[in-house]
Amino acid sequence: MATSTKPEYQHFVPQFLLRNFAHPYKPAGVRKRGKRKDENGIYYNELVVRNVDLSADPPVICEKPVKRVLGEMNMYEKDDDASHAPDLGSSKTRRSLEQMLGQLENKVVAVFQKITNTYKEDVKNKAEGSDFGPACVELTRAERDLIRKFLFILKYRGRRFRQRFNHDSAESYEENDREIFLEYMTEKGYTRPLDVWHDNIKAIIEVDMDTEGLWRRELPKRMYPMDAQWFISHTGFYYMTICTPSSPDEEFVLTDNSYNVFEGPNTFVRDWQGGQVQPSYHVPLHKFAPVSPKLMIVLRSMTFPNPLEDADEATRRWRALRRKVVLEDFYGPEMSKSLLDDLPVTKARNNYSQIIGNRGEPIDCDIGFKRQKSHKFYFTIFPLPSKYVHTINTVLFDNASYCKSIIFNETTAFIKTLEWFLTAPSSTAKTVLGYDDDARKKLFDKLEVIARSLGSEKEMTRGYLRVPLMQGDYDGFMKWNDQKHRLIRDMNLGKRNSHRNNSRSPKPDFRGLYEDLGGTKGSMANDFDQAERMWILRVKIDSWSHGVDESIRQRNRNLLNEAYCRVPPARYFVFSKLSQIEITAIELPKDREPKIDVEGPEDIIARAQHIVRRDKINGLIHNAMQSYAKRQGRSRSQDMWKKFTPDFEGFKKLRSISFMVEESGYIRDCGIPEVEDLARQAQRRILRENLQNDDSLAYSSIAFLKEDVRIELLTRALVKVDFATLLKGKVEASLLHGLEGVLFDLAYPTPPDKKASPK
Numbered sequence: 001m002a003t004s005t006k007p008e009y010q011h012f013v014p015q016f017l018l019r020n021f022a023h024p025y026k027p028a029g030v031r032k033r034g035k036r037k038d039e040n041g042i043y044y045n046e047l048v049v050r051n052v053d054l055s056a057d058p059p060v061i062c063e064k065p066v067k068r069v070l071g072e073m074n075m076y077e078k079d080d081d082a083s084h085a086p087d088l089g090s091s092k093t094r095r096s097l098e099q100m101l102g103q104l105e106n107k108v109v110a111v112f113q114k115i116t117n118t119y120k121e122d123v124k125n126k127a128e129g130s131d132f133g134p135a136c137v138e139l140t141r142a143e144r145d146l147i148r149k150f151l152f153i154l155k156y157r158g159r160r161f162r163q164r165f166n167h168d169s170a171e172s173y174e175e176n177d178r179e180i181f182l183e184y185m186t187e188k189g190y191t192r193p194l195d196v197w198h199d200n201i202k203a204i205i206e207v208d209m210d211t212e213g214l215w216r217r218e219l220p221k222r223m224y225p226m227d228a229q230w231f232i233s234h235t236g237f238y239y240m241t242i243c244t245p246s247s248p249d250e251e252f253v254l255t256d257n258s259y260n261v262f263e264g265p266n267t268f269v270r271d272w273q274g275g276q277v278q279p280s281y282h283v284p285l286h287k288f289a290p291v292s293p294k295l296m297i298v299l300r301s302m303t304f305p306n307p308l309e310d311a312d313e314a315t316r317r318w319r320a321l322r323r324k325v326v327l328e329d330f331y332g333p334e335m336s337k338s339l340l341d342d343l344p345v346t347k348a349r350n351n352y353s354q355i356i357g358n359r360g361e362p363i364d365c366d367i368g369f370k371r372q373k374s375h376k377f378y379f380t381i382f383p384l385p386s387k388y389v390h391t392i393n394t395v396l397f398d399n400a401s402y403c404k405s406i407i408f409n410e411t412t413a414f415i416k417t418l419e420w421f422l423t424a425p426s427s428t429a430k431t432v433l434g435y436d437d438d439a440r441k442k443l444f445d446k447l448e449v450i451a452r453s454l455g456s457e458k459e460m461t462r463g464y465l466r467v468p469l470m471q472g473d474y475d476g477f478m479k480w481n482d483q484k485h486r487l488i489r490d491m492n493l494g495k496r497n498s499h500r501n502n503s504r505s506p507k508p509d510f511r512g513l514y515e516d517l518g519g520t521k522g523s524m525a526n527d528f529d530q531a532e533r534m535w536i537l538r539v540k541i542d543s544w545s546h547g548v549d550e551s552i553r554q555r556n557r558n559l560l561n562e563a564y565c566r567v568p569p570a571r572y573f574v575f576s577k578l579s580q581i582e583i584t585a586i587e588l589p590k591d592r593e594p595k596i597d598v599e600g601p602e603d604i605i606a607r608a609q610h611i612v613r614r615d616k617i618n619g620l621i622h623n624a625m626q627s628y629a630k631r632q633g634r635s636r637s638q639d640m641w642k643k644f645t646p647d648f649e650g651f652k653k654l655r656s657i658s659f660m661v662e663e664s665g666y667i668r669d670c671g672i673p674e675v676e677d678l679a680r681q682a683q684r685r686i687l688r689e690n691l692q693n694d695d696s697l698a699y700s701s702i703a704f705l706k707e708d709v710r711i712e713l714l715t716r717a718l719v720k721v722d723f724a725t726l727l728k729g730k731v732e733a734s735l736l737h738g739l740e741g742v743l744f745d746l747a748y749p750t751p752p753d754k755k756a757s758p759k
Helices: 015-021 077-083 088-127 141-156 159-165 178-187 192-204 215-222 223-235 313-335 386-398 409-421 439-454 472-492 510-516 521-544 548-562 570-587 601-607 614-630 648-664 673-689 707-727 733-747
Strands: 009-011 047-053 060-065 071-073 138-140 238-246 264-271 277-282 286-292 293-302 354-355 360-362 376-384 405-408
Touching: 015 047, 015 088, 015 286, 015 673, 047 614, 060 439, 077 548, 088 138, 088 141, 088 192, 088 286, 088 293, 088 376, 138 141, 138 405, 141 192, 141 223, 141 238, 141 286, 141 293, 141 376, 159 192, 178 223, 192 223, 215 223, 223 521, 223 673, 238 386, 277 548, 286 386, 386 409, 409 439, 439 521, 510 570, 510 601, 521 548, 521 570, 548 614, 570 601, 570 614, 601 614, 601 733, 614 733, 648 707, 673 707, 707 733
Parallel strands: 238 376
Antiparallel strands: 009 071, 047 060, 047 405, 138 376, 238 293, 264 277, 286 293, 354 360
């Protein structure tokens, strides 16, 4: 059977959505002419959309057939494939993908029709004088999840992703995850990034989003793990809302990349060495999916307050803390504000909970709650006042730098929202960032030309953003980013080194230890996100306080550390790992990468967590990591405990010992009950026998320290003598040896014996 090699036009925005923006083609002054095309190649009555053609110079408004807009020729092949004899394997892949996408569309069309039909019925009722309040769409859990999956597929097939994967060889892949991506290609036997993209799309389409959430564990094994995690975040960190303009004179627009656009803090840095501006960190707070000129799906971040859920104080505090760490502490109070902070929407109600006393309570909670695909959700179609409609359109306009099309329905509604964009404060949009400057300037110029062509006389306001200088080179930053993602990848894939069976392994079992400390598959992505921000905030506070009195800076560090030690142990474990990667990366030459597969003190403490009180695990890791970080790149030495010399170096050493003891605290509070009891016994003995003033200490460094410091150091020394015997049988032998080193060499630095120096 012959294989067709004819180029195909493939839509990245499905035609069933485009038809919602369309109208029959009826050029002015032309009667119906049957099935003949006019000079524009369009049939009379053919469905067309009003399109701002941004690819033209100057831009123009024209009508384009639905079947020939927002698509590309041979989307799943490399750009230059169309001009050569196509690869039969590629053609087969293309057809297979199109068939799978077609099947997905067939399923999701019915769900979208529920939304559009509900809206139309509501408009009809109101026109007839029957106002039952905002319309409500009833969807099952399976239908809601299908929409979520479909919206991610639209995003993943967008221009940015086609550009990312549009390579026939691994060598030409240049994204910021290059190293990890190439490792994945090698491991799985891929030769082209395009093939990875194809298989990722297939994996997402095929995954069964079971109610138990097991799919979250399996998907990273089936596709590129970093993108799998992105999909998991997309479906779990946002709630879905449906919106419509409250005014009949206003509408939403549709751009090439509408389904890829987000609203939220977005930062850039300028490399201090090369001078180039690069994207840095961002937090999507809202994502958008136009359904029709009158309907927009908005995915809203779970960080926003939710009155029903926040009636539970623990939930409210968790949400407030997460927002503070993710946004306010990291970006500052102004930049962390969303343009849609007060968007008048709420989470959908459901049929498995009820409102009791202004809070949501599960129904039949005594029999145990289990998610079911048949559970129903009731999505209100929220009427949005003008400012929100225009703000959403403004975000879409502002992100259209590389778009070829902006589609709209009614001209009067379009010019109204375009003028709002033109005159909105530059802090809201139209800011030249130093990144893609030329493309953004051209976009703003073209939109101004379009406004003029429609009769507008509004002047556009523009702004310029001063991009901060990055303290460090961008390549170094990306090395750290790669190592962080390797750690996430390994945990997602469940790469384990069986620490329970082989405690001598030099490689830590990241995921196993994380789960031992209380982490779960569901909490993993959030913990990595929070841990990364914890590290960045720590660095920022140190940077911001540069030049301030050192005692104040140290107080700020202590306050921050106290707050960090109150987070869940699993998250603090991740934080310690990322901190170790960063510290190691700073120390290394540029041609070497930091390693994360060598056991550190945090791994030993995590393996021994069963003998440590849970509320003390973080503090113990903190103490050990503080000493560990200070010793990176230095040879271990017992010099500080040797004979004291009455000179500058000697007194400097005394000050260092005092600070070290005060910083680490008392070993009687270490969190290991047996050690704490032994420490109290040792202290009583020291005080009873006056050992802190023993003549044997006369020529050691300890003799010149304050009495309370001498007592603490002697306590540690006495505890160390009996430590191994005390915990024998409670901790396996190989782990016990490592724990002794972590406890007495790092967490609570201890003299070599109770005399601390030769007589």
